[in-house]
Amino acid sequence: MNEPADPPHPYAPTGRAAPTHLDSQTKLVIGLLLVSSFVVILNETIMSVAIPSIMDDLGVTETTGQWLSTAFMLTMAVVIPVTGYLLQRFHTRTIFLTAMTLFAAGTFTAAVSAGFGMLVLGRVIQASGTAMMLPLLMTTLMTVVPPALRGKTMGNVSIVMAVAPAVGPTVSGAILSVMSWTGIFWLVLPIAIAALVLGAVKVPNVTTPRAVPLDVLSVVLSALAFGGLIYGLSTLGEAAHGEPLVPAPVPLGIGVVMLGLFVVRQIRLQRDDRALLDLRVFSSRTFTVALTMMLLMMMSLFGTIILLPIYLQNVLGLEPLAVGAMLLPGGLAMGLLGPVAGRIYDRFGPRVLVTPGAIIVSAALWTMTTLTAETPGLMVLGVHVFLSLGLGLLFTPLFTTSLGSIEPHLYSHGSAIVGAMQQLAGAAGTALFVVLLTINRVAASHAGADVVHATAAGTRAAFLCGAVISLAVIVASFFIRAAPQPAEDERVLSP
Numbered sequence: 092m093n094e095p096a097d098p099p100h101p102y103a104p105t106g107r108a109a110p111t112h113l114d115s116q117t118k119l120v121i122g123l124l125l126v127s128s129f130v131v132i133l134n135e136t137i138m139s140v141a142i143p144s145i146m147d148d149l150g151v152t153e154t155t156g157q158w159l160s161t162a163f164m165l166t167m168a169v170v171i172p173v174t175g176y177l178l179q180r181f182h183t184r185t186i187f188l189t190a191m192t193l194f195a196a197g198t199f200t201a202a203v204s205a206g207f208g209m210l211v212l213g214r215v216i217q218a219s220g221t222a223m224m225l226p227l228l229m230t231t232l233m234t235v236v237p238p239a240l241r242g243k244t245m246g247n248v249s250i251v252m253a254v255a256p257a258v259g260p261t262v263s264g265a266i267l268s269v270m271s272w273t274g275i276f277w278l279v280l281p282i283a284i285a286a287l288v289l290g291a292v293k294v295p296n297v298t299t300p301r302a303v304p305l306d307v308l309s310v311v312l313s314a315l316a317f318g319g320l321i322y323g324l325s326t327l328g329e330a331a332h333g334e335p336l337v338p339a340p341v342p343l344g345i346g347v348v349m350l351g352l353f354v355v356r357q358i359r360l361q362r363d364d365r366a367l368l369d370l371r372v373f374s375s376r377t378f379t380v381a382l383t384m385m386l387l388m389m390m391s392l393f394g395t396i397i398l399l400p401i402y403l404q405n406v407l408g409l410e411p412l413a414v415g416a417m418l419l420p421g422g423l424a425m426g427l428l429g430p431v432a433g434r435i436y437d438r439f440g441p442r443v444l445v446t447p448g449a450i451i452v453s454a455a456l457w458t459m460t461t462l463t464a465e466t467p468g469l470m471v472l473g474v475h476v477f478l479s480l481g482l483g484l485l486f487t488p489l490f491t492t493s494l495g496s497i498e499p500h501l502y503s504h505g506s507a508i509v510g511a512m513q514q515l516a517g518a519a520g521t522a523l524f525v526v527l528l529t530i531n532r533v534a535a536s537h538a539g540a541d542v543v544h545a546t547a548a549g550t551r552a553a554f555l556c557g558a559v560i561s562l563a564v565i566v567a568s569f570f571i572r573a574a575p576q577p578a579e580d581e582r583v584l585s586p
Contacts, residue, residue: 144272389517
C-alpha cells in the first residue's frame with residue numbers, strides 16, 4: 092500500500108554555504124505568528140492576579156476559582172493532540188485563522204459572562220484557539236528555519252514566551268485598579284481581532300497538506316485520559332473542604348486507564364502512519380529527556396504562577412497593581428536572556444545552559460519554602476527574578492533540542508506532544524499546588540493560626556513540593572545531549 096508522500100522539506104542540499112540569516116518571507120511568517128502567540132500567551136497568565144477578585148465577586152471558593160486556570164490548560168491538553176493531525180491536513184493559513192477566530196470568540200464570551208460557568212466556558216473556547224497556535228508556531232519555525240539558526244530564532248521566541256506572561260499580571264493589576272475584572276477581556280478582544288485581520292491579509296501557506304485519517308477513538312481516549320487525571324487532582328482540593336462531587340480515586344483511575352489505552356492505540360496505528368500522536372518521537376533519547384525536564388519544570392512553574400499572587404495579596408497585603416509590578420521584572424529578565432541563550436546554544440549546545448538553569452531554578456524554589464507573613468517584599472522580588480533567570484536558561488535549549496532531535500516528518504507530532512504534555516503538567520502543577528495550599532492552610536488554622544499565617548504555611552508547603560520536583564530536573568539535565576545535526580548541513584531556503 093502506497094502511503095501519501097511527505098510534504099517537501101523547505102531546505103534542500105545545494106552545495107552552498109549554510110544560510111546566516113532568514114529571508115524576508117520567513118521573517119514575515121515568524122513575526123506574524125509571534126505577535127499572535129504573544130496575545131494568546133498573555134491571556135494565559137493575565138488571569139492570575141484577577142482570580143482573587145473574581146472569587147469575591149462571583150462568590151466561589153479557591154478550589155473552584157482555580158478552574159479558570161486549570162480548565163484552560165486542560166482544554167489545551169485535550170485539543171493540542173488533534174493539532175498534530177490538523178497541521179498535516181490543512182494549510183498554515185487555515186489553522187491560523189481558525190485559531191484566532193476561536194480565541195476572539197472565547198474572549199468575547201468571557202467579557203460578557205454573567206456567572207462563573209459562562210466565564211469558564213469563555214476560557215475553554217479561548218484555550219481551543221491557543222491550543223492550535225502554539226504547535227503551529229513551533230512546527231512552522233522548525234520547518235522554515237535552518238538548523239544553524241534555530242537557537243537564535245528560538246531565543247527570539249523566548250522573548251514572547253517570557254515577556255507576555257510577565258506583562259499579563261501587570262496589565263491585569265492595572266485594569267483591576269480602575270475597573271472590574273471584565274475589563275481584562277475587553278482589553279484583549281480588540282488586540283485579538285487586529286491579529287486575526289492582519290493574519291488574514293499577510294499569513295502565507297508554508298506547508299503542503301496531505302490526506303491523513305483522523306482516528307476518532309484516539310481523540311475520545313485522549314480527552315478521557317487527560318480530563319480524568321486533571322479532574323481527579325482538582326477533586327483532591329475539594330476534599331479538603333469535605334465536598335467533592337466524585338471521590339478523587341475514581342476520575343484518577345479512569346484517567347490512568349484511558350491514558351494506557353490511548354498509548355496502546357497509538358502504537359497500533361502508527362504502524363500504518365495513522366496515529367493521532369506518533370509516539371515514535373520517543374525513540375529519540377534526547378527528545379525524551381528534554382520533554383521530561385520540561386514537564387517537571389512546568390509543574391513547578393505553573394504552580395508558582397498561581398501561588399505567588401495569592402501569597403502577595405492575601406499574606407503580604409499588596410494591591411493587585413503592586414502584585415503585577417512585583418512579577419514584571421522577572422519576566423522581563425527571562426525575555427532579555429532568551430536571545431543570549433539562543434546564541435550560546437547555537438555555539439556550544441544545550442548542556443552549558445540547562446544544568447546551570449536547573450540549579451538556579453531549584454535554588455529559587457527552595458528559597459521560596461522559607462516565605463512567611465513577615466518576609467520583605469524586596470526578597471520575594473529578588474527570588475522571582477532569580478527563578479526567571481534560571482527558566483530563561485532552560486526554555487530555549489529544551490524546546491530547540493527536543494524538536495531538533497526528531498525527523499522533519501514528525502515535527503507536527505513532536506510539537507503536539509510537547510504542547511499537550513506541557514499543558515498537562517501545568518494543569519497538574521496548578522491543581523497540586525492549590526491542593527497543598529488548601530490542606531496545609533486548613534491544618535494550620537485548626538492548630539490556632541490566623542488566616543494570614545495559615546495561608547503562609549500552606550504556601551510554604553506547596554513550594555516545598557516544587558522544590559523537591561526541581562531536584563529531578565537537575566538530575567535529568569546531566570543526560571541532555573545536543574540534537575544530532577542533519578547529514579547535509581548545507582541548506583538554503585527554497586523559493
